[in-house]
Amino acid sequence: MRRTFLLALLLAGAATTAQAQDLLIRGGRIYTGNEAAPTAEVVLVRDGRIAWVGAERDQPDVPASVPTVDLEGAALFPGFTDGHAHLDGIGWREMTLNLEGSASIADAMARLTAWAEAHPEGPIVGRGWIETHWPEARFLTRQDLDAAAPGRVVLLGRADGHAVVASSPALAAAGITADTAAPAGGEILKDERGQPTGLLVDAAEQLVSGLLPQADPAALREAYRAGFRVEAQYGWTGLHFMSAPWRDVPLMEQMAEAGEAPIRVYNSITPDGAAELIAGGPRSVADGRIITRAIKYYADGALGSRGAALFEPYADRPDTTGLMQISEQEIVPLYQAALKGGIQVATHAIGDRGNASVMEWYQQALAGVAPEDRPNGADVRWRIEHAQIVRPQDYHWFVDLPIIASMQPSHAIGDLHFAPARLGDARLDGAYAWHSLADLGVIVVGGSDAPVERGAPLIEFYAAVARRDLQGFQGPDWRPHEAVDRETALKMFTLWPAYASFREDELGTIEVGKRADFTAFSVDLMTAPVADIPKGHAVLTVVDGVVVHRAQ
Template structure:
């Protein structure tokens, strides 16, 4: 049964989703378009018409003949871009976020608790035994203090409440949730996590990184109907933003099987490049199945997401030196260092890509060193491995990305979200290797750009704006934060298209509008190459096409 929240979401977006999509024609010509694409070499190219047959592009340019055309569309000068590829997101996490408690807008702990109260009041018919939500960020609150169970307990809700921090690296829970998990004053923190306790030694209701699992493992896994509901919500949302492909950063076996079933039933409308979660107990069995891809290139499974450390905001990112604002804290290693050799060897030995989550400089160094050691053992599998986030990197380690061919998979809006606390966390000196997009590009690295939704909003034009300006949505600071690391709009677009496709071994079929590639493209409401950079963020998507079919129209 659809939840009331989902019905409300559907009603709000129904006018955006094409209710009678244009059927697939044999050959389609779209003329009079103001088109921009990169070519395979990464050069920006403009064009005025594009032709595709079924799902494949057959010609792009200003003048060409393709013979008989079944359908001609006059774009009336509108701007066309390749479909956006988000190289790091969480598909079903986004869907769940759209359908559950969203506390992202909360400006205080009390306001976040009130949003939970409002949600529960609006869902009195819900049969769920848990209250799940996400989005709080104490850095944006006046006191900047982590929340505690007291404010949730005051709601007098007899269900466990579990609210993930915006970055997903900490959860805030009530006493009912702590009791269900058996967490008391005597419960030790697990390796790679922390049960935060007060001066008296009692749990405060804050669980960081691996400690979150003590509660989260008890939450019932969604069944197939619930997963389908989440997928539908996420599909519609991403298509409305111009995202035609996404890289799902960490899925378990049950989700992998669900995606395969959805692909077989033609129910995937956004392409998914899925990374198997290294923490799944069935990883070895999944690796033994080899690479998985469907006939329509809507699903690809050939990579593994491994977890190095936590996040900067919750002081879980693993640092070489202590936190500048917490001198006794070096952060956390979510995967113990001694387990890295066997993990790297298993994944690379199975001929899978390894994408390693590393935010702190220690986690990045450990990953780079382990890649180097493992490449010597498996020299046949050294191509296109990734470090997800590559957020704070020791300056002397940045060249290793190029030497080893490691792709930094980075999220521009992380920089603009973190700029209000990053220097507090790591100090000015370490910022020289932080969010260092232009430094990576200048040395010849290819960056795969994404958003990490639902940690950040999925809107790719927010990402393009952040990459080009290094500014917040309010266009501050005036010259951009660490402005020398800004990128050009052409470089930013490449990160969200061609190089994102490259990082998924899909640059032969995706990432640019060229003959032989898939007809994935979007129509937008402005020429982002001719406007002031501050206006890029407000770009609206008018149409989204995938495989030569119109999937969304505003």
């Protein structure tokens, strides 16, 4: 980026999140997301909103004082929004032991040893390991951790966040023995002698939660700063924060008011804040920079750790059908309370039984509260988060109720290496079925689930249109027809997340009157060879006309 781009940065750099900007953007292909006028050459921003968009020859006069951004051939899009991510986890990933990309147990344990030597005091907390490609082809155990960090309390979360392996000192500190009963919705894995292996699945993770070091306020704020920084660098202009800790909402709001929230956050909070949020109603600060108006619940676990609830047993472990996390008797009244309070509901469901249960519970709740008794009337926009394994016979619920399908394309290109073994071939019909649902007119919101996945928008876009892993592998009959076209993928990360957060009138396309949120990538997502898409990077992130990231 040359002089005009640098000038824009100098003028915009001092702005806080509350200070909208004027800006002229040109010099590259602009994809508007507006079907009536899908491409443009110039965008003019006034006071943080789009004032004009069109061809260069028709450009209106612009005062010389308005800074100009020359895209220099980069492709500009409506601001990309991560429709499902965990902002706190993204930040903590930058500050704790990151096992992402470990090539083997030996590699992961070498990282643990190095971390333990560099941090000789206190518990060791980390995340990101996944056994899928490991030559050892097994989960981590307490013995692995004990050898790598002798005598230390170690808790290492699997990448999906639905299992944690604990060292022997950690198990002892938590009082977990061979006789410890797993809580409802959880599992304590045992070896052939009946002793805990150290792996705790889903609700059993709570047995060691008391061992986690409690972050001081300064560390927590720094974690959120790190999360904001990473997301802006990736090109995200917004993020739907799933399971946002209710206790952290005031902190995020304070950060936004202080100009420390460079991107938009739409909070779906943890259930412990449900009663208070319902009583107080939706919250919005800093001109909508942080909005809190949804509650996130869990129906089941994850496929990788065999916690996703299935109708039939797992193909590779016929003694289990997964783990439900909540019952109909518990959840339906909670859904109905949210309806009466005008609060959106989002429910995690991965397995076919988990998804079918949520659909039935949604129907019961909606039938039990008349539209005239809901602040939002019939327009509730309830969501299922993940919707990974759905029986085709259940697709109609997404249309009939309707339900937003909030899905993460990168899960499909990671899970393709183990999902066939977990499910068997027949259940792959309805697995990661973005195309089938979108074809029915369902709103399919694209997200990353970071830090479960890397969280890069170009990886997510690639996964949606390629349905192959990053090496180009797809495997036998991984339902290639479920890949989507590029126009649909663009909606999944722009217009449809805007709709899912009740902001389609302000966000999601480049049209006059909407907020000036833009993402520019070094690769043209709409024309480049598919294999080249994840090789690109974000060169520009703009929120309310403010440049919040530029490529170095």
